Amino acid sequence: MQDAVNVDDFRRIARRRLPRPVFDTLEGGAGDEYSLRGNRSAFDHIEFRPRPLADVSKRDLSTSVFGEKHALPIMLAPTGAGRLAHSSAELAVARAAARADAVYMQSTVAAFPPEQVAEASTGKLWFQLYLPRARDETADLLRRIESAGYRALSVTIDAPVFGNRERDARSRLLSRAPWHPQMLAHGIARPAWALDFVRGNFGPRRPGGKQRLTLGQTRSTIMNSSYSVTWEDLDHVRSVWKGPLMVKGLMRGDECARLADAGVDGVVVSNHGGRQLDGVPATVDVLPEVVDAAAGRLAVFLDGGVRRGNDVVKALCLGASGVFVGRPYLYGLAVGGEDGVYRVIELLRAELDRAMALLGAATVADLDRTLVSGARIPPTLSPSKG
Known part of the structure; x- marks a missing residue:
């Protein structure tokens, strides 16, 4: 692990250490994986335009979101596959995020309940919500999350059904028991x-419960938690949850005004890491449209395709209030548990700091659209970040 100098090194090590079906679950996307590849390749079409003669002898990587100062604009995204990468799963991720003073957004579909993750962490925790089907269950879950100390809530809106994840279908990882001969063969290897x-213990627990789930039940839990989220559902969540509220999975700008009017505080531009609807554009290509439509009324976050600190800088230049990473820290989790996740965050932090210095930006607030160019970048400057 100490030999890893970037995220891709962790990816290569994780690929060697994990059984092929497990790695494919972490790595794969939906359908032909057009959107999965696009999330990554879109960053290659954005170029820097360094600002000359700027005093960057001291850099400040901190930012403010929802009225709270954060040491980094890099945040750890919710993922539901942590237990496949490492037995400590969300506990290790939360501890590593706290060590790095980075925000961690825990997924509803997790190996450990929110109270246990919060108890293990001294850091800033946000929560990603798949809505339970019963409203009384929603209110109860939100009260638990609030009591545990989670500071912000994000409702996922892009998962009415499970995406067509063909790598998982071929391996049948989530439908076979761990003692299936093929699974045993992968484990022995x-x-x-x-x-x-x-x-x-063979799989995650239901959030808040004691029962262990098989891999097949894990998939069923994800599918049964995912259904159409309506404006009425969002109004209900807003009436119960008193803290900052986000929606995750927005891929167009024309809903921003209505979301702000509904009391939403932020949006996450996300295509679920290319794992839901294949054929949607790259998130960084959609980001400027959403930032312009938000017009400063919503904090806008980016999720998808980030593998370098340079990618973080590009997203911040385009108006993002913060940038979520998912697969990078899962690679670190698979390689080294808590220490692996922490190492990935620190690598991204160092790359972010170096890129800002070379670009001529001493603070995150100095990053704007004048510092990047690309065919899909509007010429206007972004509104102030939330």
């Missing part, structure tokens, strides 16, 4: 992973 997986 990766003994370190297999021992850690056994230590994790």
Whole structure:
């Protein structure tokens, strides 16, 4: 792990350490994976325009979101596959995020309930919500999250059904029992992973419950938690949740005004890491449209395709209030548990700091559209970040 100098190094190590079906679950997308590839390749079409003669002898990477100062604009996205990467799953991620003073947004579909994750962490926690089907369950869950100390809530709106994840369908990872002959063969080939997986008692727990789930039940939990979120549902969540509220999965700007009117505080431009509807554009290509439509009324975050600190800088230049990373920290989790996640965050922090210095930006507030160019970047400057 100490030899890793960037996120891709962690990816290569994780690929060697994880059984192929597990790695494919972390790595894969929906359908032909057009959107998965596009999230990444879109950053290559954005070029920097360094600002000359700027005093960057001291840099400040901190930013303010929802009235709270954060040491980094890099945030850890919610993911539902942590237990497949490491038995400590969300506990390790939360601890690493706290060490790095980075925000961690925990997923509803998690190996550990929110109270246990909050108890393990001294850092800033946000929560991603898949709406339960019963409104009384929603209110109860939100009260639990608030009591545990989670500071912001994000409702996922892009998962009315499970995406067509063909890598998972081919491997049948989530439908086969761990003792299936093919799964046993994969485990024997990766003994370190297999021992850690056994230590994790064969799968995640239901959030807040004691019952362990099989891999097939995990998939069912994700699918059954995902259904159409309506404006009425959003109004109900807003009436119960008193803290900052976001929606995750927005891929167009024309709904921003209505979201702001509904009391939403922020949006996450996300295509679910290319794992839901294949054929949607890259998130960084949609980001300027959403930022302009938000017009400063909403904090706008980016999720998808980020592998470098340079990618973070590009998104911030385009008006993002913060940038979520998912697969990068899962690679670190698979390679080194808590220490691996922390190392990934620190690598991204160092790349962010270096890129800002070379670009001529001493603070995050100095990053704007004058510092980047690309065919899909509007010429206007972004509104102030939330």
